[in-house]
Amino acid sequence: MRPRRPPAPLIDLALVGVSLLDVWVNVHGDERPALACALLGAFALMLRRRLPLTTFVLTLPSVLVTDAVFATLAALYTLASLTRHRVLLGVCAAAFTACNITVWSWPTPEFADPSDASSTLIAVSYSLAEAVAPVFLGQLAQARRELSLRLAEISKVREREQSLITQTVLAKERAQLAREMHDVVSHQVSLIAVQAGALQVRSHDAEVRETASAIRRLSVHTLDELRHMVSVLRASGSRPTELTPQPSLADLRQLVVGSGLDAQLNTDLPDGLAPPLQRAVYRTVQEALTNVRKHAPGARTTIRVQHEDGTVLATVTNTAPTRPPLPLPGSRHGLVGLRQRAELLGGTITSGPTADGGYEVHLELPADGTS
Structure with missing residues (x-):
């Protein structure tokens, strides 16, 4: 896990603090104009995110009149990390180099001795390297930021492409x-x-x-x-399609009548039960009647659906079969699916043989279940 980056204002305050420390070390208090330029450069760093070029310009006099260069380097790094203008960065780096090799003392400026070519070359090389470093680091940070954005975009495109492939399959x-x-x-x-x-x-x-x-x-x-x-x-998923209208308790009697069984239905339920409850009761009775037709031909069936003490009860009981069952195929998942549906609604379902050789399926659901 990547560490969290500190808030931007906190980073800006830290940079201002380091710049002030640089001023305290390199600028004497009796040099009022130089001190003013250095303090201006230090506090200008608060503007570096919104006005990076202006911030660099405000920090540049500090390099010309003092040895406090941290604020200017920080401003140059920020400018390099936010702009793509290579010519502008070259000009800024050259301006920093020129100011850094010029020692301006109050009241008379002093320049490097042109007769000492080696020392001048070393001073120019050092200043140029000092200017190029923040430019290079700033461009590197910009490239890293853009690469992260591109990778995030590529990840999103791949996820979208994978989703489309899955939908196509x-x-x-x-x-x-x-x-x-x-x-x-x-x-x-x-x-x-x-x-x-x-x-x-x-x-x-x-x-x-x-x-x-x-x-x-x-x-x-x-x-x-x-x-x-x-x-x-x-x-094929091209548009939302309504499934067959879901059954309710109003369809229960038609289900029993159309089952072709010797079945009796007794219901005592209040109006306004939640649709998931009504579907659970209907599917339980439907599965139980299907099992009676398959495994207990000729049996009499009783369906009782009632409401007691905040609980919906549905019981399907059949007597012993009067004829041998036909060898019909089955998935053996019917009661498992009913049990899962009941659990989602906070209820239970039990099933098993009765004492007279028949079979019973019993469903209990809380009347306020809406899952």
């Missing part, structure tokens, strides 16, 4: 699944509905006709849901 999978559902599942369900309708018309047995009617009705309903799901899958 999901869209292809959904389109393929839609084709499979339309070409295979929908076709077979249509055949079931047609065959059930033919059986209903041709049979002379009343019980067979009633069973065929229930099969045809359920097949048609399933086919409608499949067609809607195919349209949802074909949307």
